[in-house]
Amino acid sequence: xxxxxxxxxxxxxxxxxxxxxxxxxxxxxxxxxxxxxxxxxxxxxxxxxxxxxxxxxxxxxxxxxxxxxxxxxxxxxxxxxxxxxxxxxxxxxxxxxxxxxxxxxxxxxxxxxxxxxxxxxxxxxxxxxxxxxxxxxxxxxxxxxxxxxxxxxxxxxxxxxxxxxxxxxxxxxxxxxxxxxxxxxxxxxxxxxxxxxxxxxxxxxxxxxxxxxxxxxxxxxxxxxxxxxxxxxxxxxxxxxxxxxxxxxxxxxxxxxxxxxxxxxxxxxxxxxxxxxxxxxxxxxxxxxxxxxxxxxxxxxxxxxxxxxxxxxxxxxxxxxxxxxxxxxxxxxxxxxxxxxxxxxxxxxxxxxxxxxxxxxxxxxxxxxxxxxxxxxxxxxxxxxxxxxxxxxxxxxxxxxxxxxxxxxxxxxxxxxxxxxxxxxxxxxxxxxxxxxxxxxxxxxxxxxxxxxxxxxxxxxxxxxxxxxxxxxxxxxxxxxxxxxxxxxxxxxxxxxxxxxxxxxxxxxxxxxxxxxxxxxxxxxxxxxxxxxxxxxxxxxxxxxxxxxxxxxxxxxxxxxxxxxxxxxxxxxxxxx
Ligand code: ARG
Numbered sequence: 001x002x003x004x005x006x007x008x009x010x011x012x013x014x015x016x017x018x019x020x021x022x023x024x025x026x027x028x029x030x031x032x033x034x035x036x037x038x039x040x041x042x043x044x045x046x047x048x049x050x051x052x053x054x055x056x057x058x059x060x061x062x063x064x065x066x067x068x069x070x071x072x073x074x075x076x077x078x079x080x081x082x083x084x085x086x087x088x089x090x091x092x093x094x095x096x097x098x099x100x101x102x103x104x105x106x107x108x109x110x111x112x113x114x115x116x117x118x119x120x121x122x123x124x125x126x127x128x129x130x131x132x133x134x135x136x137x138x139x140x141x142x143x144x145x146x147x148x149x150x151x152x153x154x155x156x157x158x159x160x161x162x163x164x165x166x167x168x169x170x171x172x173x174x175x176x177x178x179x180x181x182x183x184x185x186x187x188x189x190x191x192x193x194x195x196x197x198x199x200x201x202x203x204x205x206x207x208x209x210x211x212x213x214x215x216x217x218x219x220x221x222x223x224x225x226x227x228x229x230x231x232x233x234x235x236x237x238x239x240x241x242x243x244x245x246x247x248x249x250x251x252x253x254x255x256x257x258x259x260x261x262x263x264x265x266x267x268x269x270x271x272x273x274x275x276x277x278x279x280x281x282x283x284x285x286x287x288x289x290x291x292x293x294x295x296x297x298x299x300x301x302x303x304x305x306x307x308x309x310x311x312x313x314x315x316x317x318x319x320x321x322x323x324x325x326x327x328x329x330x331x332x333x334x335x336x337x338x339x340x341x342x343x344x345x346x347x348x349x350x351x352x353x354x355x356x357x358x359x360x361x362x363x364x365x366x367x368x369x370x371x372x373x374x375x376x377x378x379x380x381x382x383x384x385x386x387x388x389x390x391x392x393x394x395x396x397x398x399x400x401x402x403x404x405x406x407x408x409x410x411x412x413x414x415x416x417x418x419x420x421x422x423x424x425x426x427x428x429x430x431x432x433x434x435x436x437x438x439x440x441x442x443x444x445x446x447x448x449x450x451x452x453x454x455x456x457x458x459x460x461x462x463x464x465x466x467x468x469x470x471x472x473x474x475x476x477x478x479x480x481x482x483x484x485x486x487x488x489x490x491x492x493x494x495x496x497x498x499x500x501x502x503x504x505x506x507x508x509x510x511x512x513x514x515x516x517x518x519x520x521x522x523x524x525x526x527x528x529x530x531x532x533x534x535x536x537x538x539x540x541x542x543x544x545x546x547x548x549x550x551x552x553x554x555x556x557x558x559x560x561x562x563x564x565x566x567x568x569x570x571x572x573x574x575x576x577x
Contacts, residue, residue, distance in 0.1 A: 037084035055081020124161035140332035160254030168213030258315035286346035298343035335364025366438035428454030432520035486550030
């Protein structure tokens with residue numbers, strides 16, 4: 001099965017070929033000017049330039065050849081040389097029916113399947129999850145789901161920060177307090193910032209923490225046992241928090257897992273002449289003559305022989321290559337780390353840690369700011385814990401729903417639904433912005449039921465669900481599943497159908513651009529088209545059975561496309577509100 005635009009490109013490409021031109025010129029896409037036409041092809045423009053011909057003449061020849069083709073209700077050449085198309089109703093409906101027959105609405109067809117790892121989350125053990133971790137979790141989860149939806153094999157790895165000085169700090173402080181093990185996550189959360197502050201003022205303590213880190217990294221029993229306990233407490237707490245966000249990892253690996261690979265890797269880099277000593281440290285040159293700004297050498301070991309963040313990331317690549325040999329790895333990490341990843345990727349390719357063909361990408365995301373335009377903080381100016389942010393938004397959503405007099409739900413149901421919609425509000429608020437840009441976290445705006453928000457999408461989906469429920473009650477015993485789509489009656493209905501037909505194309509390009517915001521933009525438009533259609537159509541009270549059933553089929557299919565879309569965004573659906 002092909003996407004609708006592929007089918008049109010096929011036909012128009014053939015017409016170009018028949019007229020003696022290249023097939024590729026016939027590429028058709030959704031129109032930028034829906035007021036003029038539904039689809040467009042700009043191929044004659046580029047072609048004319050190359051062949052030194054008049055573009056309008058080429059377009060006219062092609063348009064003439066398409067006359068009488070039932071796929072199009074309009075195929076016309078317009079100056080200076082564009083082709084504008086509208087599609088016939090029957091063709092459009094057939095395409096939608098074909099989409100509806102497949103589980104993924106046809107989006108996963110014709111895609112070369114890859115093995116992809118998504119490295120996201122990246123929290124540091126023993127520190128509470130704070131809003132700085134929100135974006136990695138939300139965006140990474142969505143990319144993982146988009147890839148899977150399109151049929152790729154996708155492995156999500158959290159890549160815990162579980163091996164650095166912060167572990168030594170905690171161990172040193174535990175020992176000073178005369179404690180064998182930590183008892184709880186709250187104890188750890190108190191100890192870490194305390195020890196971190198202390199190390200800044202107290203040189204001896206800092207030395208001690210470094211020693212503990214060294215012992216841990218060299219496998220000494222006591223420190224390793226404490227580390228295990230810290231990990232147990234932390235991971236349980238992290239799982240609980242990520243679950244609230246509907247975020248799940250396939251692998252709970254961390255920097256520590258890369259440790260066994262470091263020694264051999266460093267030895268090889270030295271032996272093969274890639275790594276050399278510079279000011280005591282071991283480095284690999286990664287400059288490229290095409291660079292416009294200088295990329296400093298990648299440091300592999302510090303002068304005291306200690307491993308660094310780059311070292312664990314490189315060793316992790318050794319491990320990933322050995323265990324999974326992925327075609328592609330996507331790192332969803334704060335964009336301020338872009339130099340780090342540039343160095344790591346270049347070193348990995350240059351030294352053959354990964355093959356040249358492996359795609360390594362850093363999707364660097366921007367900062368989540370408060371309304372003042374500065375990084376989001378608590379009212380007191382501290383770092384906001386993720387848990388608190390989530391419960392604040394849930395409370396806000398609950399209040400909003402509670403104040404609606406028309407609501408027909410018990411208090412308990414309101415709580416539950418408000419919980420789901422609040423998460424949708426947070427995730428959609430984040431995902432609807434281009435990942436690389438900073439954005440403002442605005443609870444009022446995000447929780448609004450109007451505009452480009454998660455609650456508006458949820459509301460529209462619940463609206464469709466409720467119409468389908470009402471229909472099933474009124475026409476008891478009718479088999480909604482068997483209803484067939486009918487040709488559109490109104491411009492609003494056709495507009496909705498056209499939007500639905502774009503789903504596969506949209507999903508494919510959203511994933512190739514690593515752009516969940518494209519999915520959000522799509523469902524926002526879909527919601528608008530649906531609401532416009534519903535505004536002019538009396539579905540349930542329609543007397544003509546055939547029309548009524550056609551519309552119910554359209555509603556079901558619209559809901560299916562919505563469900564697929566929110567599923568890839570990692571947003572759970574609400575049933576009633
Ligand atoms: N733990 C790191 C941090 O807090 C993020 C890890 C991202 N992933 C990676 N492979 N480096 O900055």
